[in-house]
Amino acid sequence: MSRHPAPDELLxxxxxxxxxxGPALAVSLHVALDPAARATVDRLNAVGGALIDREPEVxxxxxxxxxxxxxxxxxxxxPRREAPRPRPGxxxxxxxxxxxxxxxxxxxxxxxxxxEIRLDVAGAFHRVSLLRLEPGRGLPxxxxxxxxxxVCLQGGYTDNTxxxxxxxxxxxxxxxxxxxxxxxxxxxxxxIVVEDPIVLTxxxxxxxxxxxxxGLI
Amino acid sequence: MLSADEAADLIEAIATRxxxxxxxxxxxxFAPRIKxxxxxxxxDAEAAQEVAQEALIMVWRKAASFDRTRASASTxxxxxxxxxxxDLLRRxxxxxxxxEDWLTVFxxxxxxxxxxxxAGQTYTRVKELLGGLSADQLVVIQKAFFEDKTHxxxxxxxxxxxxxxxSRIRLALARLRDALEKDES
Numbered sequence: 001m002s003r004h005p006a007p008d009e010l011l012x013x014x015x016x017x018x019x020x021x022g023p024a025l026a027v028s029l030h031v032a033l034d035p036a037a038r039a040t041v042d043r044l045n046a047v048g049g050a051l052i053d054r055e056p057e058v059x060x061x062x063x064x065x066x067x068x069x070x071x072x073x074x075x076x077x078x079p080r081r082e083a084p085r086p087r088p089g090x091x092x093x094x095x096x097x098x099x100x101x102x103x104x105x106x107x108x109x110x111x112x113x114x115x116e117i118r119l120d121v122a123g124a125f126h127r128v129s130l131l132r133l134e135p136g137r138g139l140p141x142x143x144x145x146x147x148x149x150x151v152c153l154q155g156g157y158t159d160n161t162x163x164x165x166x167x168x169x170x171x172x173x174x175x176x177x178x179x180x181x182x183x184x185x186x187x188x189x190x191x192i193v194v195e196d197p198i199v200l201t202x203x204x205x206x207x208x209x210x211x212x213x214x215g216l217i
Numbered sequence: 218m219l220s221a222d223e224a225a226d227l228i229e230a231i232a233t234r235x236x237x238x239x240x241x242x243x244x245x246x247f248a249p250r251i252k253x254x255x256x257x258x259x260x261d262a263e264a265a266q267e268v269a270q271e272a273l274i275m276v277w278r279k280a281a282s283f284d285r286t287r288a289s290a291s292t293x294x295x296x297x298x299x300x301x302x303x304d305l306l307r308r309x310x311x312x313x314x315x316x317e318d319w320l321t322v323f324x325x326x327x328x329x330x331x332x333x334x335x336a337g338q339t340y341t342r343v344k345e346l347l348g349g350l351s352a353d354q355l356v357v358i359q360k361a362f363f364e365d366k367t368h369x370x371x372x373x374x375x376x377x378x379x380x381x382x383x384s385r386i387r388l389a390l391a392r393l394r395d396a397l398e399k400d401e402s
Contacts (some may be wrong), residue, residue, distance in 0.1 A: 012368065012386050072240065
């Protein structure tokens with residue numbers, strides 16, 4: 001069990017299929033890495049199954065089964081798939097992330113400080129990214145205007161709310177300033193989902209905010 | 218009524234021998250129930266029927282990935298129907314990422330748990346335990362599943378403070394967790 005689990009109410013939103021794609025991706029990676037979260041989501045999915053079983057039958061178009069059976073002629077029963085494997089250099093990536101890592105995507109250096117891969121995710125999110133920080137390096141001090149979801153995928157980082165390791169989850173309105181710094185050891189890799197543009201708060205960062213808002217940084 | 222074991226047998230019959238009669242039995246049982254479930258989130262009968270049909274076709278395609286030691290048939294069907302609902306009702310124009318494949322197929326097994334017994338037991342107990350939740354707790358859980366709403370939206374609708382909704386969800390889950398863990402030990 002991780003020291004920073006996702007809150008139960010977020011796991012419920014995830015299991016109920018109510019989360020937009022960005023936060024759903026963040027929760028799926030946490031669930032992939034944390035057996036306790038997985039057990040909770042398994043139970044919640046069982047709640048979903050039980051609710052379907054308790055449903056009374058409603059009228060169902062009689063021709064529907066015939067139509068569907070006719071369509072099955074064109075639909076193969078697929079063989080059980082092998083677990084997907086990450087490509088070289090991405091061994092840290094949990095399985096639910098792999099469909100998002102398109103061929104050719106690679107790290108890009110930002111502000112000379114950290115590396116980023118932006119992911120293509122539906123919905124009005126400011127940013128859904130993988131970030132990579134060398135040990136001892138930090139993100140520029142910033143605060144958030146919306147919610148931010150973070151899942152640590154490799155190494156660890158520390159900010160004023162605590163230390164986060166692989167599988168740990170952080171979510172918050174994050175109106176407080178924070179300045180995450182990568183721990184010693186391997187480079188820290190994390191997925192972050194940011195609803196609204198962040199606001200840089202450091203002495204130099206403030207000058208960059210117009211670029212951040214336009215999505216250039 | 219179809220028991221959990223019978224439903225699992227039918228899915229395995231599709232996987233091993235493309236058994237169309239088994240598919241028809243699953244369809245007759247689950248398609249109307251999935252349709253009713255989807256209609257609760259405000260979908261019209263036609264859209265809900267489409268979700269149910271597409272979900273059952275997915276059951277045919279993915280039958281070989283079903284593993285009864287990991288999830289009951291109803292739980293597996295729920296995850297498929299949920300993702301179809303996301304695909305079709307939101308019309309996002311892109312397929313939902315099939316996280317349920319990962320959870321029920323690829324997730325590493327917990328070494329100390331005898332999953333073959335647990336998956337079925339968990340499901341049966343969850344079914345019983347749902348009836349044991351308080352009305353307050355049940356309403357937030359049902360709104361999440363039936364109406365496809367996040368806890369923030371639910372708080373808004375029930376005109377309750379967000380903290381109250383969060384604590385009801387936590388209490389409901391704690392009750393499920395406690396009861397299940399007692400069974401498992």
